[in-house]
Amino acid sequence: MGENLKRVMVIGGGIAGIQASLDLAERGIKVELIEKNACIGGRMAQLDKTFPTNDCSICILAPKLAECFRHPNITLHTLSEVKNLSGQPGNFNVKIFKKARYVKADECINCGQCIEKCPMRVDDEFDMKLRKRRAIYIDYVQGVPSIMTIDKKNCLFFTKNACRICEKVCEREAIDFDQKDEEMELNVGSIIVAIGYDIFDPKSLESLGYGRYPNVVTALEFERLICASGPLGGHLTRPSDKNEPKKLAFLNCVGSRDIKNNPYCSSCCCMYTTKEAMIAYEHDNEIETSVFYIDLRAAGKGFREYIQRGENDYSITYIKGKVAKILEDNQRNPLIIYEDINTSQVKQLKFDLVILATTMIPKKDAGELAKILGIKIDDFNFFKANSYQPQKSSKEGIFLCGACREPMDIPNSVIDASGAAAKAAEIVMRG
């Protein structure tokens, strides 16, 4: 095999894609890392802390982002998507569509002048739309590559042929409205798919009132609300009145283990709701939490003990039972109706804030990518993995890792990623 084909494409720059890339790069294999967004980092960058060590998420991720960026064997393609695949295992040709950034990567120093002056306010997707960003932006402060991007859909120059303020204020003359979208073809020996997951929208679960009740939020929104770099600067208040919440309720299995929505188990919620309750308690020792669950799933290493700690040291009460209905009182406090299984009584409890542990679902465009790559998906649109070689897709030479094949937590995604790297290396390094 030619040296050129000792090259692997990794699609998706979340923690799984990053780990797979780093392993391959350290193994001496060239990596083309394809990321759809302007920065790599994925979901892990959005999290405040991670279980069961409660490490600050971005703090343990950031070194990996930087390593990925600087590694001589890794070529990072952001704002890029796979459009076509031809060839065979060991010799794939992949067509990549790369959106223009309208910012010169070599010139931008992320000084933030342009952001300050940009007049547009756009929902910040990274912050779960809990605040606004500008039309020129960086996904998040620690984002890599740490350069700006112009969001063409919202930029006044592109929409109304006006403004160009960023261009004027940029001392480095890094703004380039003439940049064009590009197409390129890459030749690789193997491909790893690591596009991650989306979050189930609980609006369709009418009885829970999400979207109607301001004090009912999703778990990922909660991560942003409580995160120091989030919209509240880490000072947790509830959306309706900016009061500090003292009584929290977490509802597990929102949209999961539910055959009308997502029949499967979302795998991480029992653990992350415990984590979020712990962080909340660390912010304010007066906070008391109730976690409503069907089965407490904590089979991973140290997980059972973690739940125990939550119960003993963090004022968490675990309540067996799924909540069908949330109401609201006239102070906008969510009222939870639940069955206390110990007494068989149906009770009503008032909370300050309710957090919904919404299901991890396949990425919206997973089906489309599966078609392009010629790999199979399962009944729910997760990429279909081999039962006993879980990183193998249905097609030789293409491998899977992370939550795009099944909901999984970070350690499992990291394991999966290294595993996929090994399988890809098998293809490109075989004798």
Place this chain on the structure above:
Amino acid sequence: MQMVDFEFRNELIKEDFSLNYCYQCGTCSSSCPVAFVTKGEFNPRKIIEQSLLGLKDQKPNVWLCCTCQMCVEECPQKVFLTEIFEKIKNKIVLLGEPYPKTFKMQAKSIIENGLAIPLTQPIIRRRDQLGLPKVESANIKELKKLLDATDFEKKIKIHEVSK
């Protein structure tokens, strides 16, 4: 202590297969208005568990189900609770066990008048006043034939005096 009656359990499962899918999450009781006001005295989840366990001797008051079907809509496993309760009630009736007399009274009226609420003279007058057309009710003889075909009177023990 109650013994699990596997035969009875299997009988109920045969009646409504969806029973099997229940994993006792309690969504049904959380959504049930009767469970709420009775503080769980009527508890749909428990009736399902009882059925799954085939606890034949325990007689939950299934007649308290208000048939609102909220539990059916909310159940994440698509257990058809209201239908299961209906089947349990049918079974109770068939076995000749007591059931609320209002039900029997309604059945009687249907057998006799074709309607659950017979038309009275004052109502007929009122209908006239409001300019409403005359109600021509069902042919009782024809109805009787049909009810005989389903063995209705016998099934519901129409002639036995209920408590």
Place this chain on the structure above:
Amino acid sequence: MSDEDIRIGVFICHCGTNIGGVLDISELTEYTKTLPNVVYSAANLYTCSEVGLSEIRENIKEYNLNRVIVASCSPRTHEPLFRSTCQEAGLNPYLFEMVNIRDQDSWVHMKEPEKGTEKAKDLIRMGVYKAALLESLEKMQVSVTPSAIVIGGGIAGMNATLNLANQNFKVSLIERDSELGGLIRHLNKVYPTNEDASNILETRNLVESHKKIDVYKSAVIEKIEGYVGNFKVIILQNKKTIEIEAGAIIVATGAKALSPEGYYNYNGKTIISQLELEGLLKENTINTKNITMIQCVGCRNEERKYCSNICCMTALKNAILIKERNPNTNVNIIFRDIQTQGVAYEGYYRRAREMGILFIKYLPEKPPIIKKDRIEVYNEFMNQVIGFPYDLVVLSMPLVANEDSEQLAKMLKVPLEENHFFLEAHVKLRPVDFATDGVYVCGSAHWPADISEAISQSNAAASRASTIISKKMLEVEGSTAEVSTDLCVGCEACIKICPYSAISKDEETDTVVVNKVVCKGCGVCGASCPQNAITIHHFTSDQIIAEIVTYGGGD
């Protein structure tokens, strides 16, 4: 280097609000400027971001810095990053010093920001005084043996071996037993496909026939020597001692099922273990009407707090198989929480319910009681005791660590956790690595794992090992211990205490020598040496004393 030449740059990190939300960063920045030898002091929102790093690089050049301090988080996670940043700017990485004002300051003094800021000043000042005394160190280069050793020939070990061999590495697989296959040999079918376990065991043939693989069966490990890139494992096979060399080692020794003896009147006949049931199913000799499985036997209790991960799926599998064989069999599973994470497993659980398997939840304080003619259990869902007849009770026993794990851990110089499973370097981001370089773990040796998980992890361990053995040369830590032969009296105190076995006696000179490749610079030897003969580079006595004195602790 004389004092005048020392030019220190200090970068103070906000870490978002982690530090910036508590400590007064601008005050710290100003204060730092007043410290000796500091020629540059500035704050960053996130020093570890690309912006922060490029500022370090640029200012090293612009201010001609020859010492760099970052006051931020923990060196445990971030020192390597900052060191290599310095190196990129042409500065010896050991001229970098890190001050932890987050974990040890802003996080613990959240409620007293003024005092926290004062403490940060002390910490930074100490760093500055130490930095002035830092010396350039060189990282050693060592050659790498381009092969691996895998310990344990179960499914994890076999799969890791095969993967590395397929990547063209030479691999030695060491198995204690007389044949490969591990626990799977005792299984009937495997979930979630319910195919024969023997299908999975076909890996055996691939392993045994692979030209890059040497399999050592009935082999006992006697001794493990060496270090990352250059391990030497001595095994005893057929009374013969064999020496195997490799650049990396993968631990895949698996686990074993806890013995059911003493639990629930276990008798091996009517009350058996899940593993024994596998055997009966294999022989197709089950012919009973009422079967009950009890989950979490001997675990999730005080003695063994953990959930053994694989037992729920195993019970479901066997229950389904029994039901498939004879739908009229009554199969009950008495459980605590059904652990069927993910897509396939949750679907499997629903399928089990669909088949009419009866699930009964129990509380640990009210476990089932097996009587002569029936089992009685308190049913939490009904708030009452219920009973049912049985012909066969199956106990789901957890996987527990192998007894000799401790011995192996010692030989490998890697730690075990409280349940005696191997302890990885970092549960989140280094799940198959050990803190000791070049050694990796996968499968049930790490934590009870099912086949799919074990294979997944073994691929991961292979990948991690390949990052070492694919390199011709490795760089190792430069901050190590050095013995002054003049001062050493050969008392061997350091040899006994070194956790990495990095020190040995030079019989000729009767003094000790440090193996710089193995030495991690932990400093234990230096502290134990009665002669003060050991210098720990980067943590020299001078440097540490300077910190203490400027803090106010010395005279």
Place this chain on the structure above:
Amino acid sequence: MSYSYFLGCVIPGRLPFLEASARRIFEKIGFKVGDQAKCSCCPDPTGAAQLDHETFLALGARNLCLFEESNNNILSLCSGCTESLKTVKHILDNDDEKKKEINLKLKVIGKTYKGDIDIKHFAEVLYENIEKIKEKVKKPLKDLKVAGHPGCHYLRPSEIINWDDPLNPKTLDELIEATGADPVEYNLKNDCCGNPVEKSDKDISLSILESKLKSMKEAGADCITCVCPACYQQFDFNQREINKIFNTDYNFPVFYITELIALALGIDTEKLGLNSHRIKVNDILQKIA
């Protein structure tokens, strides 16, 4: 195919004024509905169905046959009847064996169920004609705060009813809006009124009603509207008793949605028989006058 009324038992036998308002507004919006004779009880999904499923199917199928014979679709004035008839149709159309079985029973009265007619709740038809209603509104019911009670069998089981969102219904509120009134949001909007339990336990039935009324009161409703005669009875007949038991002072006038629409369309109140309401509606009439 045209529509004929299926009146059921409660409306013709007890609440004829509800029928009057329905007939008036369908006339007004020009939606022709015929009359179907000789129907029996649907039968009551909360009553006879609970005693014997087979009889439930047979009686229901007989009613459906009558409409099939006269080549008419069903327009039902009652949610209970709608649910019963839709359920029977759903079961027979999807289960050939059941259909055969029931047709065997129907044979004794010379009928065969075929399954070629459609069943609609009257509010479903009103909703389909909502633009027409809006056009014809003469006296918008301005500032009237109405607590809409969709009720259970109007919505559920959704697989069979196949209509509005079973957990967040919108159609009734939109109909209220069409009259110019304001639908109020209240916590227990989607809950049962309690009527069906009355057959087995009146106390429970009233407790459910009380929580419902409380929730409506907290939301500041002026009156209640519903689309099912069973619910209507529960609300209109039982408020006084509730007040006695719970020491409350509920006094919500209860309207069928057809009555509210009739008022908005400017139909003569005399023709609606509003004086038959137990909770007097005069205050409301004054308010909207």
